[in-house]
Every structure is written in C-alpha cells, then in structure tokens.
Amino acid sequence: MRVDSHWWNGDVRLARRDVYVRTDGDRWEVEAQMGGPEGKSKVQQCPGRASAMILADAWRGPRWQWRKL
Template identity: 85%
Template sequence: MRVEQHWWNGDVRLSRRDVYVRTDGTTWEVEAQMGGPQGKSKVQQCPGKASALILADAWRGPRWRWRQI
C-alpha cells in the first residue's frame, strides 16, 4: 500500500495524531494513529478514494491544526 495522503496534528508529545489514506490501486484504507508510531491506531477499509477522503476528514475533526505531509 502506498500513502496517498498524510495529515499530522503538529503535536510531538503523547497527543500526536496522524491520519493516513492508503491504496494499492484497488483497495483503499484510512488509518488514524494516536500517540505516534508506538501508540494506538485504527484502520478502516473504504470502497473508494472519495469515501476514504470523507472518512479521513471526519477522523481529523475540527479540534487540531492539521498539516498535510
């Protein structure tokens, strides 16, 4: 899977959050990661790019100042 989109909330401490949209060209998934690489994460499969981007937007929410990487 390759990363199509990656957002980061800009926090380097325990409240760091990352949201990834990935695809292999056929399947799409969104991963929400909390606490950096050693933290918790949740992955959701999506039927297509549009639904993956909608889910990623919902998982980011308005609380943080997200940066696209």
Template identity: 90%
Template sequence: MRVEHHWWNGDVRLQRRDVYVRTDGTLWEVEAQLGGPEGKSKVQQCPGRASAMILADAWRGPRWRWREL
C-alpha cells in the same frame, strides 16, 4: 499499499495524531494513529477514494490544526 495522504496534528508530545489514506490502486484504507508509531491505531477499509477522503476528514476533525505531510 502506498500513502496517498498523510496529515499530522502538529503535536510532538503525547497527543500526536496522524491520519493516513492508503491505496494499492484497487483497495483503499484510512488509518488513524494516536501517540505516534508506538501508539494505538485504527484502520478502516473503504470502497473507494471518495469514501476514504470523507472518513479521513471526519477522523481529523477541526482542520486548522492539521498539516499535510
């Protein structure tokens, strides 16, 4: 899977959050990660790009804090 989008909440401490949208060209998934690579994560499969983007928006919450990497 390749990363299509990656957002980060800008916090380098304990509350770091990342949201990824990935695809292999057919399958789509969204991952929400809390605490960086060593933290907890949740992955949700999506039927297409549009639904993956909607879920990623919902998991990010307020956008003013998020940066796309």
C-alpha cells in the same frame, strides 16, 4: 500499500495524531494513529478514494490545526 495522503496534528508529545489514506490501486484504507508509531491505531477499509477522503476528514475533526505531509 502506498500512502496517498497523510495529515499530522502538529503535536510532538503524547497527543500526536496522524491520519493516513492508503491504496494499492484497488483497495483503499484510512488509518488514524494516536501517540505516534508506538501508539494506538484504527484502520478502516473504504470502497474508493472519495469515501476514504470523507472518512479521513471526519477522523481529523476540527480540534487541531492539521498539516498535510
């Protein structure tokens, strides 16, 4: 799967959070990651790009100033 979109909350410490939207051209998924690559993550399959972007927006929430990478 390739990364279609990636956001980071800007924190380099334990509160680091990343949200990824990935696709292989047919399937879409959203991953929310806490604590960097060694931290916890949750992956949700989505039926299409639109629903993946809606879920990614919801998982980011308003708490941090997110940066698109």
